[in-house]
Amino acid sequence: MSTEAKPAEATTEVKTESKLVITSDVPVSQKLTDFFDAQLADTHNKFCIDCKTKESTHFLVWLSCYTCKDCAEQHRTAVGGNNKCYVKELFNEHWDDYQLKSA
Numbered sequence: 001m002s003t004e005a006k007p008a009e010a011t012t013e014v015k016t017e018s019k020l021v022i023t024s025d026v027p028v029s030q031k032l033t034d035f036f037d038a039q040l041a042d043t044h045n046k047f048c049i050d051c052k053t054k055e056s057t058h059f060l061v062w063l064s065c066y067t068c069k070d071c072a073e074q075h076r077t078a079v080g081g082n083n084k085c086y087v088k089e090l091f092n093e094h095w096d097d098y099q100l101k102s103a
């Protein structure tokens with residue numbers, strides 16, 4: 001009787017290099033564009049909630065409402081910077097799940 005000694009298999013480690021992804025370099029997905037196209041098809045979303053005259057191009061995440069660029073800028077400066085008030089552009093920015101939930 002011979003017991004076969006199994007050769008120790010060399011585990012090939014798959015090294016996944018964690019590269020820092022700069023999201024602004026990644027093209028915005030078609031899905032996202034389609035989503036906002038659909039959102040803006042709704043007349044409640046199509047026009048700015050503030051001035052009600054211009055078409056929406058931005059979104060205020062903390063208020064979950066659509067605004068035009070000018071009103072978005074006003075909100076941005078009124079609150080004191082983008083970090084605090086979370087103004088997003090609809091078509092040129094990436095969105096995470098949390099932000100999309102409020103849309």
Ligand SMILES: [Zn+2]
Binds near residue numbers: 048050067070071
């Ligand atoms: Zn407006």
